[in-house]
Amino acid sequence: MTATIVQSGDYTLEIDTGAPVQGFRLDDALRGVLDGTTFVLDGLTDFADITDGARNIQINRGRRDINDQFSAGTMSFILDDTAAGGVFNPFASDSPYYDPSNNEPGLAPMRLVRLYRESELLFVGRVVNYNYQFGLDGNDAVEVDCVDDFYRLAQTVTDDVHIDKELSGARVETILDLPEVDYPTGSARNIATGTVELGGHTGGGGGGHDYDLELGQNVLDYLRLINETERGRLYIDREGVLVFENRIGPTLSAAVASFHDDGTNYPYRNVDISFGADKVVNLAYVQSLANDFGSAEDTDSQAKYFIQSVAISASLLDTDAACADLADYLLNPEPEPTFTAIEVAFSQLSDAQRDVVATIDIGDTITIEKSFINGASTTQLAQELAVEGVEHYIDISGGHVARFYTSPTTIVYQLILDDAVYGVLDALNALG
Numbered sequence: 212m213t214a215t216i217v218q219s220g221d222y223t224l225e226i227d228t229g230a231p232v233q234g235f236r237l238d239d240a241l242r243g244v245l246d247g248t249t250f251v252l253d254g255l256t257d258f259a260d261i262t263d264g265a266r267n268i269q270i271n272r273g274r275r276d277i278n279d280q281f282s283a284g285t286m287s288f289i290l291d292d293t294a295a296g297g298v299f300n301p302f303a304s305d306s307p308y309y310d311p312s313n314n315e316p317g318l319a320p321m322r323l324v325r326l327y328r329e330s331e332l333l334f335v336g337r338v339v340n341y342n343y344q345f346g347l348d349g350n351d352a353v354e355v356d357c358v359d360d361f362y363r364l365a366q367t368v369t370d371d372v373h374i375d376k377e378l379s380g381a382r383v384e385t386i387l388d389l390p391e392v393d394y395p396t397g398s399a400r401n402i403a404t405g406t407v408e409l410g411g412h413t414g415g416g417g418g419g420h421d422y423d424l425e426l427g428q429n430v431l432d433y434l435r436l437i438n439e440t441e442r443g444r445l446y447i448d449r450e451g452v453l454v455f456e457n458r459i460g461p462t463l464s465a466a467v468a469s470f471h472d473d474g475t476n477y478p479y480r481n482v483d484i485s486f487g488a489d490k491v492v493n494l495a496y497v498q499s500l501a502n503d504f505g506s507a508e509d510t511d512s513q514a515k516y517f518i519q520s521v522a523i524s525a526s527l528l529d530t531d532a533a534c535a536d537l538a539d540y541l542l543n544p545e546p547e548p549t550f551t552a553i554e555v556a557f558s559q560l561s562d563a564q565r566d567v568v569a570t571i572d573i574g575d576t577i578t579i580e581k582s583f584i585n586g587a588s589t590t591q592l593a594q595e596l597a598v599e600g601v602e603h604y605i606d607i608s609g610g611h612v613a614r615f616y617t618s619p620t621t622i623v624y625q626l627i628l629d630d631a632v633y634g635v636l637d638a639l640n641a642l643g
Contacts, residue, residue: 212264214262214263214265214522214607215258216605216606216607216608216610216611217558217608217609217610218245218558218566218610219326219328219557219558219565219610219611219637220320220557220559220562220566220569220611221324221328221329222259222262222268222327222328222605223260223325223326224256224261224262224265224288224324224325224326224327225258225259225260225261225262225324225327226259226318226322226324226326226338227258227259227322227323227324228256228257228258228259228308228310228322229257229313229317229319229322229446230246230354235607243619245548246390247271255606258325259288259307259308259317259321261290261295261316261318262290263295264290264292264294264295264298264299264302265288265289265290265291265607266288266291266352266606266607266608267288267289267291267604267605267606267607268286268287268288268326268603268605268606268607269286269287269600269602269603270283270284270285270305270326270333270334270601270602270603270605271284271286271600272284272334272359272447272449272573272578272599272600272602273446273573273598273599273602274415274599274616275551275552275599275600275614275616276551276599276616276618277459277599278495280435280438280439281361281435281438281444281445281446282445283348283356283359283361283362283365284333284334284359284360284361284447285336285356285357285358285445286324286326286334286336286356286357286358286458287354287355287356287357288354288355289352289353289354289355290353290354290367291352292343292350292352292353293346293349293350293352293353294350297480298529299318299353300343300351300358300489301316301318301319301343303340305433307502311453318338318341318546319338319341320337320338320340320341321337321338321339321340322337322338322355322378322397323335323336323337324336324337324338324355325536327537328569328611329569330486330580330596331449331567331569332449332450332451333449333603334357334359334603335359335447335449335450335451336357336358336359336360336362336451337358337359337360337362337363337445338355338356338357338359339352339356339357339358339362340356341353341355342353342354342355342356343355353403359447359451359529360394360451360453361431361447362432363394364392364394364430364431365429365430366434366515367391367392367429367430367431368392368426368428368429369386369389369391369392369426369427369428369430369433370389370391370426371413371423371424371425371426372423372428373423374410374411374419374421374422374423374555375407375410375411375413376409376410376411376412376419376529377405377409377411377414377454378404378405378406378408378409379405379406379408379437379440379441379443379527380402380404380405380455380457381405382401382405382409382437382527383401383402383405383434383455384402386430386433386434386437387395387400387402387453391508391566392430392468392560394435394453395468398452398517399408399451399452399455400452401448401452401453401455401627402454403423403443403455403456403468404457405441405443405455405456405457406441406457406458406529406534407440407441407528407533407536407537408441409422409437409440409527409528409529410422410499410500410501410528410529411529412534414557418500418501418529419501420499421501422500422501422527422529423639435549436525436527437455437527439464439523439526440526440528440537441455441457441458441524441546442458442459442537442540442541443456443457443458443459444456444573444574444599445573446458446573447458447568448571448572448573449570449601452571454573454574456574459541459597459618459620460621461566461620461621462576462621463596464619465501465576466576466577466578466595467567467571467575467576467577468564468567468568468571468577468578468634469481469577469578469580470489470578470580471554471577471580472554472580472582473580473582473591474480476580477555477560477567478501478555478556478560479554479555479559480555480556480559481552481553481554482550482553482554482579482581482585483550483551483552483553484548484549484550484551484553485548485549485551486546486548487546487548488516488519488546488547489542490543490546491512491514491516491519491544491545491546492519492521492542492543492544493508493509493510493512493516493518493519493535493543493544494506494507494508494509494520494521495507495508495518495520495521495522495538495539495541495542495544495608496514496520496521496522496523496525496538497522497523497534497535497537497538497541498522498523498524498525498527498534498635499525499526499527499528499529499530499533499534500525500526500527500529501529501538503526503528503529503530503531503533503534504531504534505531505532505533505534505535505537505538506538507535507539507541507542508542509542509544509596511522511544512544516546521541522535522558523541523614527602528532542618546597549586549594549617549618549619549620550579550581550594550596550598550617551613551616551617551618552575552591552614552616552617553579553615554612554613555568555612555614555615556610556611556612557569557610557612557613563620565611568613569611569613571598571601571613571615572599572601573598573600573601574598575597575598576595576596576598576599576614576620577595577596577617578593578594578595579593579594579596579617580592580593580594581593583615594619595620596617596618596619596620597617597618597619597620598615598616598617599612599616599618600615600616601613601616602613602615602616603612
């Protein structure tokens with residue numbers, strides 16, 4: 212049953228039981244009653260709505276820093292088994308979620324789990340652990356841990372694989388299509404073409420065998436290696452789709468929400484700002500598996516901030532020029548103050564704003580504006596930023612708080628003919 216959370220919206224939490232829920236059962240005093248409307252022959256659905264039993268829900272997806280790898284998305288929640296009448300107990304054979312045909316609990320590990328706000332998905336994944344806490348005082352609870360399909364990829368290894376030269380997006384598809392991986396196709400994937408060609412056997416050049424995969428290569432680790440070479444984004448979105456994005460670069464200005472602290476637009480309650488030397492990179496080395504090499508440096512930055520370097524020693528690129536391009540991309544010679552995270556309480560938002568904030572996802576663009584005291588006056592600083600990570604904290608009795616981790620982005624604008632500002636072809640105005 213959908214739960215209405217104060218000043219937040221309507222939420223539904225459901226788990227696949229592996230068998231029809233509310234199914235008719237012969238010789239059962241409760242489920243075997245003829246002409247009943249609750250326990251019927253078709254069982255209504257394989258998904259059990261457990262929203263009423265949930266105490267709180269926490270979601271963590273994406274990454275906190277643009278230099279981090281994307282980790283598996285997770286969701287955890289607490290179920291109040293005492294209040295639910297013991298239906299979540301794995302030994303309760305009378306539970307509506309118990310599968311008598313297989314003599315096993317319906318709420319079991321690796322079952323699909325989904326969380327909705329209104330009609331929008333916030334998380335899709337699978338249960339990996341039920342931690343039952345049976346209290347001597349009779350207050351029993353279940354802590355449920357869930358993870359998205361990165362878990363599936365992390366548990367899979369490849370056979371020996373012959374690799375041909377291809378764009379990074381095609382390489383992702385190649386790996387997902389391997390029979391030992393057998394990742395779902397169609398709408399389960401959203402794979403970009405990619406902007407760099409990865410090394411392999413075809414297309415000339417030596418060292419093709421260096422790119423072949425040997426038996427036992429972890430699939431998720433290899434996909435991350437592809438993304439490290441592309442420098443895009445690789446993640447599972449809020450609807451459970453595996454997404455691979457092209458190298459991060461300029462983006463058309465299209466902020467999905469503008470967060471301000473002056474009482475206008477979307478209010479927020481906290482913002483983090485980073486301005487540190489640890490973000491500086493003024494020397495970069497990139498070496499491929501076939502020993503191609505490229506480097507880039509900024510001597511002015513080295514003079515100001517000392518040498519701060521980064522090195523990639525096993526890139527999937529296969530030319531010196533491509534390695535040099537990536538090295539140049541990795542440079543960040545000057546530190547700049549940046550809004551790195553923002554926290555938003557749904558209780559401060561309008562209904563329309565809640566609908567937007569709930570669906571903000573990795574890769575979206577948002578605007579953050581902060582007011583500062585500047586001598587005798589007040590200055591407002593606004594930045595358009597890319598979302599890198601998403602967190603949701605949902606207290607069933609208290610409300611919903613969202614937190615977004617961000618990275619700087621270069622904004623370009625749609626070219627507008629005959630416009631004095633946007634009608635000029637330059638680095639900040641684009642055809643599309």
